[in-house]
Amino acid sequence: MRLRAGHLLGIDGMEADEISLILDTAEGFAEVGTREIKKVPVLRGKTVINFFVEPSTRTRSSFELAEKRLSADALNFSASTSSFVKGETLLDTLHNLEAMAPDFIVMRHSQPGAPHFLAKHSRCAIVNAGDGPHEHPTQALLDAFTIRQSKGSLKGLRVAILGDIRNSRVARSNVYLLKTMGADVVVCGPPTLLPVHMERLGCTATHRIDEAIEGADVVMGLRIQLERMKSGAFPSLREYANLFGINAERLKRAKPDAIVMHPGPMNRGVEITSEVADCDRSVILAQVTNGVAVRMAVLYLLAGETSSEASA
Amino acid sequence: MARRKGVLVMDAEAVETAIQRIAHEILEQAGDDQTLALVGIRTRGVPLAERLANTIEKLGHERPPVGLLDINLYRDDLSMISDHPVLKKTEILFDLQDSNLVLVDDVLFTGRTIRAALDGLTDLGRPARIQLAVLVDRGHREVPIRADYVGKNIPTARDQRVDVWIDEVDGRDEVRVHQEDSDSPDARGKA
Numbered sequence: 001m002r003l004r005a006g007h008l009l010g011i012d013g014m015e016a017d018e019i020s021l022i023l024d025t026a027e028g029f030a031e032v033g034t035r036e037i038k039k040v041p042v043l044r045g046k047t048v049i050n051f052f053v054e055p056s057t058r059t060r061s062s063f064e065l066a067e068k069r070l071s072a073d074a075l076n077f078s079a080s081t082s083s084f085v086k087g088e089t090l091l092d093t094l095h096n097l098e099a100m101a102p103d104f105i106v107m108r109h110s111q112p113g114a115p116h117f118l119a120k121h122s123r124c125a126i127v128n129a130g131d132g133p134h135e136h137p138t139q140a141l142l143d144a145f146t147i148r149q150s151k152g153s154l155k156g157l158r159v160a161i162l163g164d165i166r167n168s169r170v171a172r173s174n175v176y177l178l179k180t181m182g183a184d185v186v187v188c189g190p191p192t193l194l195p196v197h198m199e200r201l202g203c204t205a206t207h208r209i210d211e212a213i214e215g216a217d218v219v220m221g222l223r224i225q226l227e228r229m230k231s232g233a234f235p236s237l238r239e240y241a242n243l244f245g246i247n248a249e250r251l252k253r254a255k256p257d258a259i260v261m262h263p264g265p266m267n268r269g270v271e272i273t274s275e276v277a278d279c280d281r282s283v284i285l286a287q288v289t290n291g292v293a294v295r296m297a298v299l300y301l302l303a304g305e306t307s308s309e310a311s312a
Numbered sequence: 313m314a315r316r317k318g319v320l321v322m323d324a325e326a327v328e329t330a331i332q333r334i335a336h337e338i339l340e341q342a343g344d345d346q347t348l349a350l351v352g353i354r355t356r357g358v359p360l361a362e363r364l365a366n367t368i369e370k371l372g373h374e375r376p377p378v379g380l381l382d383i384n385l386y387r388d389d390l391s392m393i394s395d396h397p398v399l400k401k402t403e404i405l406f407d408l409q410d411s412n413l414v415l416v417d418d419v420l421f422t423g424r425t426i427r428a429a430l431d432g433l434t435d436l437g438r439p440a441r442i443q444l445a446v447l448v449d450r451g452h453r454e455v456p457i458r459a460d461y462v463g464k465n466i467p468t469a470r471d472q473r474v475d476v477w478i479d480e481v482d483g484r485d486e487v488r489v490h491q492e493d494s495d496s497p498d499a500r501g502k503a
Contacts, residue, residue, distance in 0.1 A: 002396055021398070024398070024399075025398070025399045027400075027401050028382060028399035028400055028401050029399070031401050031402050031403070035436060036436075036437075037436075039435070040385040040386070040435070041385065041386060045391070297399075304393065304396045
């Protein structure tokens with residue numbers, strides 16, 4: 001089995017069986033993470049370039065660890081040290097990277113569609129590690145894996161995604177994935193941060209957080225970027241926390257066994273209170289652990305050759 | 313259910329007899345060794361290992377723990393095959409360290425699966441001894457590996473196929489040999 005596209009560019013367009021395949025495969029890799037020797041030889045001799053044009057610490061570290069646990073050779077190439085600042089075009093940079101014969105390029109870029117552009121021009125497998133506000137497929141996959149761990153299945157669950165929906169690739173990828181897997185999704189945020197088109201993706205949109213959390217199985221907070229306040233999306237952090245922050249009182253409206261998620265990094269006291277973030281229903285750190293296993297699964301499934309039939 | 317083709321070489325009774333005999337042989341070797349443990353290679357090695365453990369228990373000994381091993385991450389042909397095999401979970405809940413381990417699989421053919429399994433086990437601990445039990449040995453080894461316990465030796469030609477059905481997975485116990493053809497309907501067995 002492998003992923004049909006040969007790349008992982010986004011959740012949009014993926015089918016339920018492919019998503020299930022990644023999640024099932026990740027179960028096997030999660031086990032590797034619990035061993036004393038957390039390394040398997042599957043991608044021995046393969047080279048992965050982590051091409052991060054936009055700064056990222058946790059996603060990059062998670063990918064890097066996944067690559068190392070698969071015995072691949074990882075090379076980090078980041079914006080601050082790259083020739084990007086010297087004016088090289090994306091295509092030229094790609095050709096230069098490809099001249100080093102990598103098997104995978106994991107890419108983070110501020111422009112939506114940048115990984116898709118790379119995929120069109122590249123011989124290696126491209127993994128989108130976040131392209132602007134568009135998609136962040138591995139985050140949605142690790143979220144789904146984490147939900148499945150607590151709830152068994154995604155089907156029929158009510159998932160509330162709260163915060164800056166407009167600028168969030170995490171929200172978009174999650175909506176695509178959860179809808180494909182049969183969950184009900186409600187997104188909630190201030191009108192300035194909740195685009196009107198969201199309902200076209202098949203989810204419900206509301207500006208009232210209590211309404212969003214009501215009866216939810218999963219409550220997912222998103223990071224509020226402090227720059228948004230400067231751009232006038234909301235008047236103050238305190239007001240945001242009052243109207244849209246997840247706190248223990250509001251969480252009572254969710255199902256008694258609801259879990260709390262956040263892709264990190266958290267602004268404690270803004271989109272989520274410490275009380276909620278640290279409570280026993282929070283699976284925020286499990287998300288980080290699962291991120292490595294899910295990324296291992298993605299690289300493993302992309303690693304096959306693009307040629308003919310398999311004979312096992 | 314797939315159509316049954318080829319020559320029947322073991323029926324349910326023969327499979328059961330083979331398991332009984334292997335269980336006796338394992339006990340003969342192990343005595344009352346408390347560290348005896350079984351590890352089944354996914355997929356069909358697992359139910360075979362479970363049955364061996366049950367049989368050993370019925371013979372009046374402590375039931376040895378059974379682990380599940382997926383060898384796909386250790387295959388030597390991963391870079392050559394286009395579709396990576398579906399990975400399943402490895403679940404070995406007992407301590408491998410210093411155990412007296414019997415690895416269990418359905419068919420021994422090239423030996424490459426067992427080589428991969430040995431690599432996989434090495435990453436999980438250091439057993440005192442590893443032995444190999446298989447239901448069928450069909451020959452044609454490509455690496456220097458042999459089985460310690462064999463249910464049945466079946467001489468085959470290189471291009472023949474050995475299909476194994478195990479009740480827990482396939483709904484019946486049966487081993488058949490047939491000529492490999494291009495429109496092989498399923499991916500059963502390793503060989």
